[in-house]
Amino acid sequence: MPSLSRRSAPRTSNAMLESLLSGTGISASQSSRSRRLRRWIPVVISLLVQVPITIVGVIWTGAYAEYGDAASVLPFSTVLELSSIGAGGIAAIALSLIGPLLLLWIRRYPGPLIAVISALAAADFLIGYSLLSPPYLALAFAIVIAISYGARTWTWVSMIVVWEATLLAALVVGIELDPHRVVPTTIGLLLVLGFAEANRRRREQFEKFHTAFASRREEELRAERTRIARELHDVLAHSLSQINVQAGVGLHLMHKQPEQAAEALASIKLSSKEALDEVRSLLGMLRSESVDAGEDDAPLVPEPDLSRLASLADSVRAQGIEVELTSEISEHTAPALQLALYRIVQESLTNVVRHASATSAIVSLAVEGDDYVVTITDNGVGIDADGHSAGRGLLGMRERAELLGGTLRVADAQPCGTVVTARIPHRSASA
Known part of the structure; x- marks a missing residue:
């Protein structure tokens, strides 16, 4: 050989x-x-x-x-x-x-x-x-x-x-x-075997890299789908719950108190417009080629932040629930933190409207040590702490808090109702 x-x-x-x-x-x-x-x-x-x-x-x-x-x-x-x-x-x-x-x-x-x-x-x-x-x-x-x-x-x-x-x-x-032929042949065989082994290792490393790359890409796609689903859920659940309640009020008062029925219809119009704007904005960001092409059918609206909590509270008050809102968190904090806190408050108030049968809710945003803390308490009948009665809302809130290194806890309030507490550390929020 x-x-x-x-x-x-x-x-x-x-x-x-x-x-x-x-x-x-x-x-x-x-x-x-x-x-x-x-x-x-x-x-x-x-x-x-x-x-x-x-x-x-x-x-x-x-x-x-x-x-x-x-x-x-x-x-x-x-x-x-x-x-x-x-x-x-x-x-x-x-x-x-x-x-x-x-x-x-x-x-x-x-x-x-x-x-x-x-x-x-x-x-x-x-x-x-x-x-x-x-x-x-x-x-x-x-x-x-x-x-x-x-x-x-x-x-x-x-x-x-x-x-x-x-x-x-x-x-x-x-x-x-002849040693001059045997020795070179032996060395040649060893060199070819060494090259073959190196080529095999290179192929295996490439396959591992390919698998890791595909796995990471799949994880990113999964995370993106989860994020989109969470955003759509938060937007639609809150707005549709408001529309549902106001529609019920309008139907009930249509003949007895037409003025209040008209107010309910106006609230439905406003809630549906805000929901449509947010959904179209989200879809517009996903369909970036349409935005680049200059199409105006997907207007971009700013992401919700802490400055919109007051209007959020007003929309819940319009449905007959007293909302007390206090905030110690500056509106100049990181946008990711503001969006997470807003969505947590929004989903909690949506659950209050849809599930709690409550008459009042207290929303508190504070700074405790190294944490931002948001607490939402209601006086309703309470909800399942595992989140079964609230659908995927509590799961979405927990995911938002954990993405920023924080935690979310749902417990019974005293003497009745539910308290939702989210803690997000300063360091994770600023990162």
Whole structure:
């Protein structure tokens, strides 16, 4: 088995990585053509290296065997006419053809074929002592491909067993081994094996990176879906609960007190307009290409902050619930904190309107030590602390608090009602 004499690109953007890893923009025909190309390249290279050189070597070896040194001064055409190809030459040519052709199936049967190609290379090595033959290049390709496709044990066992059997067969047959050929061949095999192992590790690292990248991308998509669902829930649940209550009031007072029924309808109109504006703004941000194109069907409105708590409290008071609002938190705090606190208060008051059957609620925003603390207390019948009676509202509030490193607690109030307490640390909020 004669000896034979190939990291990651710089860090790129997520879009480029995604395109690289997922094959975005590459058609199925291009992918199939690439696979066929990778399949045939080792075969063609091995044939081009082994077959022509082997044929020439067999011819010149036959000429030297018949004419001695005189063959070196004869034209090649004359040598071709006078030389005879013996059984050894035919066997060498056959070996130079069979080995490369077997590479066509090496990816499907890497284990058995690496053993077969190793045996063919051993036969070529022994025949090569009487003929001029090139390195058995097909073996190098077979080693790299077999190890890359998971046939490590087959490859190492085949190399060790076949190489030792080759040396032993040479002694038995009586071939005088030349150290200048044995040593380079051994070193060449070790180098090819080392390269194959390095290539395998590189492939495994790339696959791990691909898996990690796909997992991270899926987590980001999952988090984004959760965020969108949470925003839509907070907007729609609050607004629709107001609309539902006001519609009931309007229907009840339509004939007895038409003035108050008109006020209820005006409140429904205002609540629905605010809800539509927020939903359209959220959808407009998701459909950024429409905004970039200058479309005005998705107006952007500012994200809710602490300055809107007063109007939020007024909207709940309009539904017959007394709301006491106090806040010690500056309206210049981080936007993420203001949005989280607003949504927590909004969802809590929505639960008060929908589930608590309460007549009053107290909303308090304060700074306690290193924490921002928001507390919402009502005097209603209470809700399930696990959040079952409030749907996914409490889950959304808890997620908002935890995203900023905080906590949310729901407990019974005394003597009746429910108290919701959210704590968010200064450090997490400012980060």
